[in-house]
Amino acid sequence: MPVTLEELALGSMPPLHQPIGVFDSGVGGLTVLKALRARLPGRDFVYLGDTARVPYGRKPREMVAGFAGGIARFLIDQGAQAVVIACNTASSAALPDLAQQLEVPVWGVIEPGVEAATRATRGGRVGVIGTRGTIASGAYQRRLEVRGFAVWAQACPMFVHVVEEGLAGAPEAEVLTRHYLEERPDLDALILGCTHYPLLKDVVARVVGSGVTLVDSAEATAEVVSSALADLPGRTGRVRHFVTGDVAAYEHTAQVIGGVDGEVLHLDVAELARFEARAGVSRG
Amino acid sequence: MPVTLEELALGSMPPLHQPIGVFDSGVGGLTVLKALRARLPGRDFVYLGDTARVPYGRKPREMVAGFAGGIARFLIDQGAQAVVIACNTASSAALPDLAQQLEVPVWGVIEPGVEAATRATRGGRVGVIGTRGTIASGAYQRRLEVRGFAVWAQACPMFVHVVEEGLAGAPEAEVLTRHYLEERPDLDALILGCTHYPLLKDVVARVVGSGVTLVDSAEATAEVVSSALADLPGRTGRVRHFVTGDVAAYEHTAQVIGGVDGEVLHLDVAELARFEARAGVSRG
Incomplete structure (x- = not known):
């Protein structure tokens, strides 16, 4: 109305x-x-x-x-x-x-995500996923690197659409998550650096395994x-x-x-x- | 302006x-x-x-x-x-x-696509891919089945986004095309039943091989x-x-x-x- x-x-x-x-x-x-x-x-x-x-x-x-x-x-x-x-x-x-x-x-949402990742990481091997714009801006990477962490960053441009199409629990989410994360190094924390990504937490957790703590920037x-x-x-x-x-x-x-x-x-x-x-x- | x-x-x-x-x-x-x-x-x-x-x-x-x-x-x-x-x-x-x-x-765009598929098929084994709405409507399937064809239909909800993100030539397009088409039966023609899909013609052709004629509904x-x-x-x-x-x-x-x-x-x-x-x- x-x-x-x-x-x-x-x-x-x-x-x-x-x-x-x-x-x-x-x-x-x-x-x-x-x-x-x-x-x-x-x-x-x-x-x-x-x-x-x-x-x-x-x-x-x-x-x-x-x-x-x-x-x-x-x-x-x-x-x-x-x-x-x-x-x-x-x-x-x-x-x-x-x-x-x-x-x-x-x-x-960036500073809280970085702070939460800082608390979550044990070995300082931190990953961040986000839109092309967020990853290209280097906003997370810069803040994490000055803390001395080894940072891996990956743009996942299809993830927003997977969520908005209601496909977060569908095979497309799994296929794309495996694709985007397949070349990741050994990580102990991964920042979900986009406010859509908390909805993909289940599939991301399944793909990266329990050894990686997921940092939800919405919660942080x-x-x-x-x-x-x-x-x-x-x-x-x-x-x-x-x-x-x-x-x-x-x-x-x-x-x-x-x-x-x-x-x-x-x-x-x-x-x-x-x-x-x-x-x-x-x-x- | x-x-x-x-x-x-x-x-x-x-x-x-x-x-x-x-x-x-x-x-x-x-x-x-x-x-x-x-x-x-x-x-x-x-x-x-x-x-x-x-x-x-x-x-x-x-x-x-x-x-x-x-x-x-x-x-x-x-x-x-x-x-x-x-x-x-x-x-x-x-x-x-x-x-x-x-x-x-x-x-x-549907009738011209169906007509073009009718001319393209040799064995009457026709596939159609489209949005969830188009596939769920059965508009292509009904028209193809009354011609006696064996019809396979698959919704590809992420394809529009792949195109609009400018990723038609990127790995995401290949990963999703393989996913959507992996369970296809033996086909001899495949209708690109969405006006975005002509931009995915290259990757779809690569995945289905030269034995399948692609029907571009925009051209038709x-x-x-x-x-x-x-x-x-x-x-x-x-x-x-x-x-x-x-x-x-x-x-x-x-x-x-x-x-x-x-x-x-x-x-x-x-x-x-x-x-x-x-x-x-x-x-x-």
């Missing part, structure tokens, strides 16, 4: 209470949202899926940073007390600049954020979703991540562009 | 001359457009990629038929003298009803349409693209199909919904 922002402003919808803003290029960030809600059940959340401009992975870094800035400001305008960039590509492109510009705390991020932000005891958290693409398509795809809970509203990208344009303007 | 339909109506853009309308849920239909332009170099074309509502494959049949009706009427409103449904799912959902409702000729459709519509000698055909999703994303993805030639205009799906609503109204 799309409503316009004007209707929202007119109060036809109940306002969220001190929500936490979470965004991704699509549905992948819902894994982070789910992990956050499990830890902060009393908090409200406002989620934005930029499905009209998905995928971010192959777009120029500056463009993605601009998108992220516009979205973060929109979420703050919607009342967000903190912003979680639940997308590896946008985290890599927009942090730490965005953290310096915004008046609320902002987290990405939720842990970091929830330890910094207090829950609101006695409340039952609500979620409002905004999507820039088709609402029905979003709801359909989101089913593979357990479905959406809460209303889904369409938001025109032009609206986000207005917030992006404000990026250079003082918000004092 | 998006322009509004009002600007178009105001004549800021030169009108196309007796164009042929072609549409698909996304970029796949560009293979059909390319095959048509090779045969009708003097004709203008107006192409619509419904990228805001892609994929059609898992949407209800009636919904897809409605989309197709709205798009066909929009293309006719843009001057189209004929309409080519360059999408298997939409062809299956909207024909023959749409052919009876429209005042211009309309073709789909272009042959049927071009034999029915005259070229306009002495003219150089132009193309105008409309997309319901993001223009830059469309242009990027279209690169894997040789890129787009001609202007690309954004069209809001709400505009198409207005044409869809007219479906029930007499157009006399």
Whole structure:
């Protein structure tokens, strides 16, 4: 049931209470949202899926940073007390600049994943898998190498599609996982460096075996954020979703991540562009 | 450079001359457009990629038929003298009803593919690969079986993504092709029953071997349409693209199909919904 922002402003919808803003290029960030809600059940959340401009992975870094800035400001305008960039590509492109510009705390998914891998590895042999954009950016590799780890990185461009097609438990997932991981060296930890990949945890675990600890960046991020932000005891958290693409398509795809809970509203990208344009303007 | 339909109506853009309308849920239909332009170099074309509502494959049949009706009427409103449904799912959902409702000729991609397979097979052992929607609809299987052929059908849901990711020549394409085709029986013809699949012709040919004739439904459709519509000698055909999703994303993805030639205009799906609503109204 799309409503316009004007209707929202007119109060036809109940306002969220001190929500936490979470965004991704699509549905992948819902894994982070789910992990956050499990830890902060009393908090409200406002989620934005930029499905009209998905995928971010192959777009120029500056463009993605601009998108992220516009979205973060929109979420703050919607009342967000903190912003979680639940997308590896946008985290890599927009942090730490965005953290310096915004008046609320902002987290990405890369640092928490790296920290969790640092705790998980015993021999310092760490692998990371992600989209082509994330792997090409070297964001994980640089942070892991300065810790003295031997790092193996592999782009898995078909994994997002396997998840979005609902095929995470199907033979395609197994065939592609074996393909992408067949040339891995001896590892003791493997970072799932894309917010879609937690849904492939079972098949990846089967292929790499129990000697490799899988690091779920959605869980790692939720842990970091929830330890910094207090829950609101006695409340039952609500979620409002905004999507820039088709609402029905979003709801359909989101089913593979357990479905959406809460209303889904369409938001025109032009609206986000207005917030992006404000990026250079003082918000004092 | 998006322009509004009002600007178009105001004549800021030169009108196309007796164009042929072609549409698909996304970029796949560009293979059909390319095959048509090779045969009708003097004709203008107006192409619509419904990228805001892609994929059609898992949407209800009636919904897809409605989309197709709205798009066909929009293309006719843009001057189209004929309409080519360059999408298997939409062809299956909207024909023959749409052919009876429209005042211009309309073709789909299924009948031409079946006809071409009928000419190609020697022993009557015909295979067809397509999206889950196309294979589940049984549209190819029914038409082939009434001709007395032994039919093998296989859904290949990851193939569209392999093509759209620009991985048609990459190891992923080979791994998935072997997976999808490994349990095939002895065939002598194989229909590429999705407009994206002509881009996988090389890898499919390598896997099935030279004893299997590949039937390219894009080529087959272009042959049927071009034999029915005259070229306009002495003219150089132009193309105008409309997309319901993001223009830059469309242009990027279209690169894997040789890129787009001609202007690309954004069209809001709400505009198409207005044409869809007219479906029930007499157009006399």
